[in-house]
Amino acid sequence: MKKALLILSIMFMTMSYAQEIKQVPQISVNGEGKVKVVPDQVTILATIETKGNNAKDVKKQNDEKMEAVLRFIKKMNLDPADYKTQRVSLNPQYDYEKKKHNYNATQTIEILLKDLSKYDELMEGLVDEGINRIDNVIFQSSKLEQYQSEARKLAMKEAKLKAEDYVSVLGQKVGRAMTISDNSQTYYPQPIRYAAMKTMEVSDATAPRETLAVGEINITSNVSVSFILE
Structure with missing residues (x-):
């Protein structure tokens, strides 16, 4: 009997704890950080x-x-x-x-x-x-890791700013982050203004001379963040 009561007590405490966690007010938002870089x-x-x-x-x-x-x-x-x-x-x-x-x-x-x-x-x-x-x-860019770090920070700042905008009309404040997920895609460097060369056939007699217009490349980071509301 005591064993059954102990099991029921543990189950009740577990359910109460789960309900308490579910009832924590929070907001989930996405953030994007983008850094434009001139390739080197x-x-x-x-x-x-x-x-x-x-x-x-x-x-x-x-x-x-x-x-x-x-x-x-x-x-x-x-x-x-x-x-x-x-x-x-x-x-x-x-x-x-x-x-x-x-x-x-x-x-x-x-x-x-x-x-x-x-x-x-x-x-x-x-x-x-x-x-x-x-x-x-x-x-x-030879400084890819540096710019990726900057993009991640910008993504987090945008996520927090979004959360603050949403709750500003509710009289609440954004608290600490509960979860953070990195949704960034693998970075494949590509120029923006450069005319991307597909497979190109050339001959010695009529060899074209390439001109350079590197433009800028975008280094982007995307995150999903859940904040506690205070």
């Missing part, structure tokens, strides 16, 4: 693509062009840690009309350029030395 570096994905009837010759031509590209990059005095081969491929392609195999060789190099004043020179040189495809150009 750029990542370039550049590819050499070579086609032909003989696999060995196609690979050799592709390798020779990439060697020339790497020599040019070294002359640009880039840090060796700032460029690397991203992928290499040699694939057969069957021509059903001619009933024979052709071969397609590609090499892609990823370059991190930390001095944007060298951008035009680098892009022109890459094309001149054999690059015939620019796969991607991404402008970014």
Whole structure:
């Protein structure tokens, strides 16, 4: 009997405690923080693509062009840690009309350029030395973590300001935060005004010269916050 009374007593206390928690007045709001930054570096994905009837010759031509590209990059005095081969491929392609195999060789190099004043020179040189495809150009900031921290703080400030606006007409005050959830998306640096380059085919004879208009990038943070009302 005593055991049953003890169990009932614990259940009653648990239910009372749960009800007490549920009855705590609170407000839940979202906040967004946004920091606009002028990029100070750029990542370039550049590819050499070579086609032909003989696999060995196609690979050799592709390798020779990439060697020339790497020599040019070294002359640009880039840090060796700032460029690397991203992928290499040699694939057969069957021509059903001619009933024979052709071969397609590609090499892609990823370059991190930390001095944007060298951008035009680098892009022109890459094309001149054999690059015939620019796969991607991404402008970014070297101080990303610093700006992400600023964006998070701004998001929290906006959330609190929203909560204060809502309860200001109720004669209540915003108290301490009960829960905080980070809803930020993974940051993928993209320029705003820059004309984003999709995969672009170029030839040595008509190689376009890129112009630079980096604009700004947005670094954003989003939070959900529940505040106690006093």
